[in-house]
Amino acid sequence: MRSDGEMVKTLEPSATARSNESLSLRWRLVASIKNLLFFIYLYCGYVQLRDFILSLAGRSRAVVLYYHRIGATDVLTTQSEEFSRQLHYFKKRYECISLAELCRRLREGQTFRRRSIVITFDDGYRDNFTQAAPLLKEKGLTATFFVSTGFIETERDFPHDLRDQNASGRFPKLTWDDLRQMEAEGFEIGSHTVNHISLGKADSVTVEQEVYDSLVRLNRELGPRERAFSFPWGKPEDITADAIESVRGAGYYAAVSAYGGANTRGANALGIRRVDVGNGHLSRLAVRARIAGFDPDYLRLKIRGLKSRI
Numbered sequence: 001m002r003s004d005g006e007m008v009k010t011l012e013p014s015a016t017a018r019s020n021e022s023l024s025l026r027w028r029l030v031a032s033i034k035n036l037l038f039f040i041y042l043y044c045g046y047v048q049l050r051d052f053i054l055s056l057a058g059r060s061r062a063v064v065l066y067y068h069r070i071g072a073t074d075v076l077t078t079q080s081e082e083f084s085r086q087l088h089y090f091k092k093r094y095e096c097i098s099l100a101e102l103c104r105r106l107r108e109g110q111t112f113r114r115r116s117i118v119i120t121f122d123d124g125y126r127d128n129f130t131q132a133a134p135l136l137k138e139k140g141l142t143a144t145f146f147v148s149t150g151f152i153e154t155e156r157d158f159p160h161d162l163r164d165q166n167a168s169g170r171f172p173k174l175t176w177d178d179l180r181q182m183e184a185e186g187f188e189i190g191s192h193t194v195n196h197i198s199l200g201k202a203d204s205v206t207v208e209q210e211v212y213d214s215l216v217r218l219n220r221e222l223g224p225r226e227r228a229f230s231f232p233w234g235k236p237e238d239i240t241a242d243a244i245e246s247v248r249g250a251g252y253y254a255a256v257s258a259y260g261g262a263n264t265r266g267a268n269a270l271g272i273r274r275v276d277v278g279n280g281h282l283s284r285l286a287v288r289a290r291i292a293g294f295d296p297d298y299l300r301l302k303i304r305g306l307k308s309r310i
């Protein structure tokens, strides 16, 4: 028979369970406060007034979004239903255009009267073909898919996927047939180098190879056409003036980063900024606030830049 003391012990939650519970409570509280801030930012009138003034000045915001995967939820994956809901929201609130159209407007020096959105994907995961493309088609939207050609139709893992030991082989890559079909359906296929390396850390010969060889491969497999380029990792330290020159020299019509907020009239097509909305853990309000200009990634980079100057 068990003593009373033992009975109490089994009924009481363990210290770990209690600390997990308090962590989850704290996490929920932080999430609620964040969502409240996003809500205030979105609906206090500031965004509406700013966008109205920008429109009058012909300098409306063109926001280029980037995703990685569509499917289950993780830090690089947006859930399919959520993606579909986001597309519906974009159509309702923004003019949805292709990257080529944005760059045409920039080249022609057009005024930007309406706020617009461009959808892009990085890397070349197969769910871009099986999940994203059908949802985009269903909504009548287009997108640019930037692929690292050395990973297409292979079982190679991206370096960022190898951080998680269980991720090996978990995310199949696109095939050349998928890409041919996507291009035939009107989607744009661009380069994300051959080996997904940071061009800010590579020597000049490697930079040239990554930029040129990926374009040659895309044009050989899919047919020659105007293509855009996306810098792997895409933060300031991954993009150098020399790398941009290589991109220009290879003949790409645009290059995109992975930071920096919105673009508008006067922006350089080889310096297009993007906003990350592909983190599946972001709340619905967080995604909307990021697109409207509340971009914590960009703020963090700005603070880092300021600190390094001090």
Ligand SMILES: [Zn+2]
Pocket: 122, 123, 192, 196, 232, 233
């Ligand atoms: Zn990438």
